[in-house]
Amino acid sequence: xxxxxxxxxxxxxxxxxxxxxxxxxxxxxxxxxxxxxxxxxxxxxxxxxxxxxxxxxxxxxxxxxxxxxxxxxxxxxxxxxxxxxxxxxxxxxxxxxxxxxxxxxxxxxxxxxxxxxxxxxxxxxxxxxxxxxxxxxxxxxxxxxxxxxxxxxx
Amino acid sequence: xxxxxxxxxxxxxxxxxxxxxxxxxxxxxxxxxxxxxxxxxxxxxxxxxxxxxxxxxxxxxxxxxxxxxxxxxxxxxxxxxxxxxxxxxxxxxxxxxxxxxxxxxxxxxxxx
Numbered sequence: 001x002x003x004x005x006x007x008x009x010x011x012x013x014x015x016x017x018x019x020x021x022x023x024x025x026x027x028x029x030x031x032x033x034x035x036x037x038x039x040x041x042x043x044x045x046x047x048x049x050x051x052x053x054x055x056x057x058x059x060x061x062x063x064x065x066x067x068x069x070x071x072x073x074x075x076x077x078x079x080x081x082x083x084x085x086x087x088x089x090x091x092x093x094x095x096x097x098x099x100x101x102x103x104x105x106x107x108x109x110x111x112x113x114x115x116x117x118x119x120x121x122x123x124x125x126x127x128x129x130x131x132x133x134x135x136x137x138x139x140x141x142x143x144x145x146x147x148x149x150x151x152x153x154x
Numbered sequence: 155x156x157x158x159x160x161x162x163x164x165x166x167x168x169x170x171x172x173x174x175x176x177x178x179x180x181x182x183x184x185x186x187x188x189x190x191x192x193x194x195x196x197x198x199x200x201x202x203x204x205x206x207x208x209x210x211x212x213x214x215x216x217x218x219x220x221x222x223x224x225x226x227x228x229x230x231x232x233x234x235x236x237x238x239x240x241x242x243x244x245x246x247x248x249x250x251x252x253x254x255x256x257x258x259x260x261x262x263x264x265x266x
Binding site for chain 2 (some may be wrong): 003006016018020021022026027029030038039040041042043044045096128135
């Protein structure tokens with residue numbers, strides 16, 4: 001299994017890398033086909049994505065809605081700026097909690113790496129404060145899992 | 155376990171996590187902390203009290219000011235939160251591995 005890396009860069013970037021045992025075309029499709037996205041972009045166990053709209057073309061919009069068994073939910077909307085099949089995706093997204101978070105510009109590259117793909121996702125937030133809030137917000141979905149873990153410990 | 159409980163509930167609030175993220179960059183006064191959140195000083199002070207009680211931040215006395223900074227437990231708590239974000243992402247990509255494996259199968263079958 002290939003390891004994911006997650007690091008911050010400068011004041012406003014977050015960089016995520018991950019290797020996949022599939023060609024760039026497949027990884028790209030898994031990022032743009034709603035039926036495929038719904039199967040993996042779910043965060044911690046227990047969350048599902050009942051609504052997944054993804055119009056993968058320049059200027060196209062997407063909307064993801066997540067929910068869990070307790071009835072908690074939130075959604076993300078975004079727009080595509082640039083699509084370069086099967087190498088590169090650039091989009092803007094924001095999370096509604098329920099107020100929208102600052103726009104996050106996400107550039108995702110898929111580069112052939114042997115028989116697989118090296119994916120590099122570069123997020124750019126408007127400022128350091130927004131990045132800190134984004135990192136803190138993303139963690140919110142980990143809460144549920146952490147509480148479960150905590151309960152098991154006690 | 156009480157300490158861990160306190161730290162977890164202290165971190166359950168997005169404003170308190172943002173305060174910790176700000177303090178991760180260095181010591182700050184209540185005014186400096188209140189500014190980016192568009193909150194009143196009493197509201198921020200209430201959040202600071204929760205963080206202090208949980209042992210995540212430390213208060214220093216400097217004249218009339220009471221600047222706060224991250225305690226070691228606060229740094230560890232932030233690391234823990236980052237680890238959770240990492241875990242959620244890793245979970246996504248582990249699932250994506252399975253999705254990709256399922257996509258590959260029919261293709262290989264056709265070729266062979």
